[in-house]
Amino acid sequence: MFLNAILLALREICRNLMRSFLTILGIVIGVAAVITMVTLGNGATQAVADQISSLGSNLLILRPGQRLGPGRDGVSVPRFRIADAEAISSQVASLQAVAPVVNSGATLVAGNENWSSAINGTTNDYLIAGNWTLATGRAFSEDEEKLGRAVCIIGETVRAKLFKGQDPIGSPLRVKNFSCEVIGLLASKGQGAMGMDQDDMVIIPIRTAQRRFTGNQNVSTILVSMKDGVDSARVIEQIGDLMRERRKLADHEEDNFNIQDTKQIAQTLSGAIGTLTTMFGAVAAVSLLVGGIGIMNIMLVSVTERTREIGIRLAIGALEHEVLLQFLIEAVALSAFGGLVGIVLALLACPFLADLMQVPFVFDPFINLLSFGFSAAIGVLFGYMPARKAASLDPIEALRHE
Amino acid sequence: MSVSEASGNTDDASKPADAPLIAFQGITKTYGQGQTAFLALRGVDLTIHAGEFLAIMGPSGSGKSTAMNILGCLDTPSAGAYLFQGAHVEHLDRNQRALLRRHYLGFVFQGFNLLARTSAQENVELPLLYRGEAPEKRHEAALAALALVGLSGWEHHTPAELSGGQQQRVAIARAIVTQPLVLLADEPTGNLDSKRSHEIMELLVRLNQEQQITVLMVTHEPDMAKYAYRNVHFVDGVVSSDSREEALPCS
Ligand SMILES: Nc1ncnc2c1ncn2[C@@H]1O[C@H](COP(=O)(O)OP(=O)(O)O)[C@@H](O)[C@H]1O
């Protein structure tokens, strides 16, 4: 009986392929939109999480100036010094690593190859704070750090560009205007989020950078890595107090430096993206609902159009619930098929769009199943009224219908 | 399933063994209510035995179709008793009547009423589908029915590819594929030219004689009524005359 109804419904769908296609278009677009929105949203959240975690866990970033981002409060703001980092390290508890960093960039030359890359002048603590491990070679010695020797640790991308198949350890590398010895190779972290290549970097001792590049005692940022399970708010307060004291700020003066908590940034960003994803998903879900109304519309038209046919079926001896079931199954089959097409469409579009947006493609089986179930449910919801109408037709009237 | 089952009448003993196939007792039908009420049938008594070939005639608006619809259990009378094989069916609900039609009745309409864009074979199989017959059995029965109406070789043509006469044959095949007791035809030749009309009538006569199907037919063409062995005339919602073949002048 049930199989019969399915058979009847499928026959009817195939008999009207063009109309069937137009009927499901709304559902197709709705489902595709929902899945695309949610998938890309998940991808963006993932991207942020990846990027933050690649910075290192439990990481605080200290910068001079009140505000975040570029164009801070001009040159008048006092910069950090290496001594600031040392003070934090010795006076604040529960810390894993404190790395002062001097950011710069330079053209690298090795043999006949050259390559432009980021140069980070820092200490071995940078490796801890940034979750870096050495693939080969060693970290800086105490001497090299203190005296600012011409040694460097290179990232995987730099090795690949300049040293090809050779072992880089012990080789000379010309950084801008001076030559230094490669002593270590960082294990690759791979492509970071938002297409940023984290392996495209050279690390040199901070004093080397100050002497050879910047020519002053300034430090761009200080990375502070806290131990697991430490209350970051307390650490931030302690570091803040320490810095105010060292910078001799009066009580009424505002901080002329800022401390960012990467975990907090991650949470804020993820939360914002999550909200956006939900919002876009909801808007897309409304389009799914509109698609359902489209199905109801077409089914109602179809019932009117097929009044005579329904009359024939009833005259022949079709029971009310058989006609109801036929039309209901037709609606559900249509909308479920629309859902499937929508899923396929979304899965085809998502990797491409994710690539375009430079976020990872995160396949979420739950949202796919949910959308499919939802589209089928829409078929039941919006198919019921037309089906009810068809089933309750009077056979005599229906047969007389032109 | 028996009729008494469908009607909920379990008192089989009350059913006379030689009950007529169909008995109308004082059937009336009122359309509308109050001021606009219209009495389309005003007390029709009619007894039809199995194997009869009956033609209902009468002027337009005399209630022929109304009577046919009630005979075919598509509609219910406003008053009176309708006994089908001795069982009361006048109070059956929609679904019970549908089951009755499904098992005992076959319909042929003036306008053919085939499913469009559907092959002749699928059209003929439709009643069997609702009976839940297995596919092989459906195909077999449909082919046999189409052969019986002389449409072998046309199984895969859609109505649009068939002439009016052929379409009506498909409709007849659909009506008899379930081997019904009664074939009801409301002006089956109304949309056909006279040559096709006679062919259809000959087919109905053949089905009546060879398949022992009781045929009830509405027509306003005396030429077609001649094929029937019994002519019932309706005037203003009542039977005005009821004549057997013997009484008709030979042509
Ligand atoms: N559904 C209906 N509602 C109201 N009046 C109807 C309806 N069906 C038929 N009638 C009326 O009942 C009368 C008999 O109709 P019908 O049985 O169709 O006549 P016939 O088939 O003999 O031409 C006609 O006057 C017609 O207008």
Ligand SMILES: [Mg+2]
């Ligand atoms: Mg009529």
